[in-house]
Amino acid sequence: MKIKTKLILSLIMLLFLHSCTKEEFEGPSIDILYGDFELIEPLTLTSKNPNFSNNEKVGFSCEFNKPVEWKITILGLSTNAKREITGLSNLIDPNVTKWNGAPSQLPFFQEEVCAIELTFENEIDTLRDTLTINSSKTFDDGIWVENFENGIPSEGIVYYKSDGGGMTFTLANDDPLLGSSYFKMGGRVNWDWALGSIDLPININNISQSSNEIYINIGILSDLVDLHLGQFINILISEETDTPFNDNANNNASDLFESTMEVYKMKVPVDWDGWQMKSFKYSDFEPLSPNDPNINFNMNPNDISAIRIACQACPSAGAQENCPENFGKDVRTDIDHIIFTSNSSLLDQ
Amino acid sequence: MKRSLLILVNFFVVLLSDFNVHAQGNENIWFDGLSRSYFVRDAIDKSTINDTLSPHNRSNGYNLLDLNTHVNPIKDIEIMAQLRIRNSFGSFFGSGTEINVRQLRAKGVINDKIRFSVGDLFLKQTKFTLFNYDEELSGYENEMLKPYRDIIHYENFYTQNRWRLQGIQTDFSFKFDRYIRNLSFDFFVTRPSGSSQINETTYSSDLLLSGGSIFSEISRKLTFSANYINLYEVAPSGTNNISVRNPVQGISLLHHFGNEKYRFEQSLQSGFSKRYWLYSELENGISDSTSNETKGMYFELNNKLFMKDSTLTLTGGYRYVDPNFRSSGAQTKRIDYAYTNGKTIYPRYTNMSLVRPTSLFDLISDEKLYNQDLSSTLMPFNPIYSNILTYGDATPNRSGVFMKARLTNKNKKYLAKLNGGLFKEVIGQGTAEKRNFGLFKGAVKINFHKWLNLKNELSFSFSSESELTKRGGDAVSSIDLYTHQLSMFVNAELAKNFFVQASFKQFNANGNEFLTQRNNFGNITYFTSVQEIDQKDHLLSAGILYKFRENVYASLNYSWWGAKFSDQPDYKYNRLLLILSLEL
Known part of the structure; x- marks a missing residue:
């Protein structure tokens, strides 16, 4: 028995010695996490004169001794366009951290000199550089819905309350987002929510992306001059495939947005000054009639057949008076550059 | 699982109705269980806290009855169903009344040879494979706070350091007339958690725990046992193609000798663990792959001497647990510090509605801070309440010596307990420097009634528990943390079975530490520095207790408790507690 015991003991000791951790x-490293911040490799750019119109991208590289929250700020010195790229790491990899020439929000970068700053959370160090944009990015990589450069599409349907005051709902050329034209939507309808809308047919039945991978991008213009505080845009997207776009020619609207159809909606409050590019993942849209058991809301981008962009505002008088403080104020929700993109928003393409 | 439970319930209801008539004649149905009436009234000490947002005081309570119905349809089979009826105070006519099936189990013996259990199982193996370690600060609990502890344990199914699991278990044994004396086997398969919906399109996988033990009495003085346990996910039962695997194997030898006065036991145990995540790529036609694989081992030598008259027990030994040793069944903690924000008593305080930090009293009294689910990764912990043996004896990255002693005299005039240990990390965390740990716990109970030959009990208990953590090195990574719990308790039996009791507890923590952050695969990703730990918790209680008989008592007491911090507002609260507990 003693021999047995010794044998087992020896085996255990052997296993014990074999598997001790050797790290x-x-x-x-705590010394690095809580030690002084040190720069190991300086900030470098893969290109100082990028041609963004050719889809060129600028990669950034830098290395420091510990993981920190860093921020790269790119500022167009002529346009004041700005792009921020952030991260938490000890390495900025040019294959990962790239700039495509788009801003974080409008205005767009033009052919101009840009100042670049790399800053770090809780550290005083700032690294600076510059680059010159040889050709600016064109934002037309995607599936166009409308850019209004050739006027309002012939099959499009524009409707607005003609008895409102100062109703615009027409093409304009004074302040386009890109190109030379945009569509104005605004006016004054104190007694009702709806001011008007534009319905456009869409045919994208050859795309393979799912609703999680498709983004709808739209430029929206407003101003802060006597701003109506309850104005918004309602975007409806229809996947109705059995009904013609304009089945009833007498009702001033497309017939693809009935509550009995597979229609999705997104409400966009408009409360800023100037142009903004808004991007929405299609899967974030909500069903228009979620409780209707006869509609199969399966959200298939291939089936998208039409889009309605409606200008609405909280009524300031009459039976639906909800926002009396906005009485007499003009609504402005002008639009331009409506485009579908894949996998990311237009500015991140 | 719910559906299965319902089917089982229906099955047992039918069985019950069938056997009721039978039982009246044959006594094949018997009942036991527990009844409890619980009432508390909590109040803010306004002199300390500027809190006008919380109610000055609040009260709640409940009556509950857990009725265990045991049915013996035939001699070798027993079916047990625990039905809970719980009625919160202030509710009438069904509103606020809950009726639940709390436990269901069938057990029996097949052909007088193979035992089996199906349903709710309470499982335990060794301290390194499957073991439900006691919670923090509960080592030398005094009797005044025992009702709280009993409720926490009962409500969370903590029984004899076992984990409550649902599944099937069987065991059987053989006797031999040569080479070895006997050989026993025990196997089980359980499902700690089922597949559940995470979001619209994602479902988690079933988590299963299976294992087995072999126990053999090789001779009268030498026994051998081997244990195996594996926690694993069944990937096809969910939508994720990644599943954890955590097999642990262990063996142990127990040798003993002695004479009519003493007995000496030596045990030696060792084992291995492996943990990894399996990526199933069957759909893509690629072979499976693994990631985040860790392998570790443990080793413990334990020597125990005890006198057969029970006056002295002495234990000492050495333990090594590898930094990469991972055993879900043994390293899962009772207290879930990830959810300590959901405290029952005043979860927020001050007019800034701050989340109230956890204190000693919360750990003692709040059953909702406790966890019943096995975790495949190391759970977060609070170093001020336990920094040395955070995950019990299976705490990874520890090596060192330990000792325990228990001393009394034949008349039991006093009882003294000592518990100590000196441990060191096997490898450092965030630095090559290793933490050194010192653990010193002592408790003494003096039975004055035995010294003074009094008929009724008069006793005084005192305990002191300290933990010291130190790490050298440079100023950035060095650690010095000291925690201490002091406890005193007086128990005076004024009349037969009627006691007046008073208790005082104080907990201090001073120094600095680093909180470890881990990712979903248990790898350390960051160390959060906590430089100024300075916390002082207190709990003063006084009350009366009447024991009708063993496990049947009524207790009424009042507590003043609170905590002081260096970096956030202090707080103080009071509590009135009434419990009537009857074990049927």
Whole structure:
């Protein structure tokens, strides 16, 4: 029995010695995490004169001794266009951290000199550089819905309350987002929510992306001059495939947005000054009639047949008076550059 | 699972109705269980806290009855169903009344040879494979706070350091007339958690735990056992193609000798663990792959001497647990610090509605802070309440010596307990420097009634528990944390079975530490520095207790409790507690 015991004991000791951990320490180094910040590699750019119109991208590289929250700010010195790229790491990899020439929000970058700053959370160090844009990015990579450059599409249907005051709902050329034309939507309808809308047919039945991968992008213009505080845009997207776009020619609207059809909606409050590019993932749209058991809301981008962009505002008088403080104020929700993109928003393409 | 439970319930209801008539004649149905009436009234000490947002005081309580129905349809089979009826105070006519099936189990013996259990199982193996370790600060609990502890344990199914699991278990044994004396086997398969919906399109996988033990009495003085346990996910039962695997194997030898006065036991145990995540790529036609694989081992040598008259027990030994040793069944904690924001008593305080930090009293009294689910990764912990053996004896990255002693005299005039240990990390965390740990716990109970030959009990208990953590090195990574819990308790039996009791507890923590952050695969990703730990918790209680008989008592007491912090507002609260507990 003693021999048995010794044998088993020896075996255990052998296993014990075999499997001792041999690493030096677990986890990241505390000395580095809590030590002084040090720059290991300086900030470098893969291109100082990018041609963004050719889809060129500028990669950034830098390395420091510990993981920190960093921020790269690119500022167009002529347009004041701005792009911020952030991260938490000890390495900025030019294959990962790239700029495509788009801003974080409008205005767009033009052919101009840009100042670049790399800053770090809780550190005083700032690294600076510059680049010159040889050709600016064109934002037409996607599936066009409308850019209004050739006027309002012939099959499009524009409707507005003609008895409102100062109703626009027409093409304009004074302040386009891109190109030379845009569509104005605004006016004054104190007694009702709806001011008007534009319905456009869409045919994208050859795309393979799912609703999670498709983004709808739309430029929206407003101003802060006597701003109506309850104005918004309602975007409806129809996947009705059995009904013609304009089945009833007498009702001033497309017939693809009935409550009995597979229609999705998105409400966009408009409360800013100037142009903004808004992007929405299609899967974030909500069903228009979610409780209708006869509609199969399966959201298939291939079936998208029409889009309605409606200008609405909270009524300030009459039976539906909800916002009396907005009485007499003009609504402005002008639009331009409506385009579908894949996998990311237009500015991140 | 719910559907299965319903089917089982219906099955047992039918069985019950069938056997009721039978039982009246043959006594094949018997009942036991527990009844409890619980009432608390909590109040803010306004002199300390500027809090006008919380009610000055609040009260709640409930009556509950857990009725265990045991049915023996035939001699070798027993079916047990625990039905809970719980009625919150202030509710009438069904509103606020809950009726639940709390436990269901069938057990029996097949052909007088193979035992089996199906349903709710309470499982335990060794301290390194499957073991439900006691919670923090509960080592030397005094009797005044025992009702709280009993409720926490009962409500969370903590029984004899076992995990409550649902599944099937069987065991059987053989006797031999040569080479070895006997050989026993025990196997089980359980499902700690089922597949559940995470979001619209994602479902988690079933988590299963299976294992087995072999136990053999090789001779009268030497026994051998081997244990195996595996926690694993069944990927096809969910939508994720990634599933955890955590097999642990262990063996142990127990040798003993002695004479009519003493007995000496030596045990030696060792084992291995492996944990990894399996990526199933069957749909893509690619072979499976693994990631985040860790392998570790443990080793413990334990020597125990005890006198057969029970006056002295002495234990000492050495333990090594590898930094990469991972055992879900043994390293899952009772207290879930990830959810300590959901405290029952005043979860927010001050006019800024701050989340109230956890205190000693919360750990003692709040059953909702406790966890019943096995975790495949190391759970977060609070170093001020336990920094040395955070995950019990299976705490990874520890090596060191330990000792325990229990001393009394034949008349039991006093009882003294000691518990100590000196441990060191096997490898450092975030630095090559290793933490050194010192654990010193002592408790003494003096039975004055035995010294003074009094008929009724008069006793005084005192305990002191300290933990010291130190790490050298440079100023950035060095650690010095000291925690201490002091406890005193007086128990005076004024009349037969009627006691007046008073208790005081104080907990201090001073120093600095680093909180470890881990990712979903249990790898350390960051160390959060906590430089100024300075916390002082207190709990003063006084009350009366009447024991009708063992496990049947009524207790009424009042507590003053609170905590002081260096970096956030202090707080103080009061509580009135009434419990009537009857074990049927």
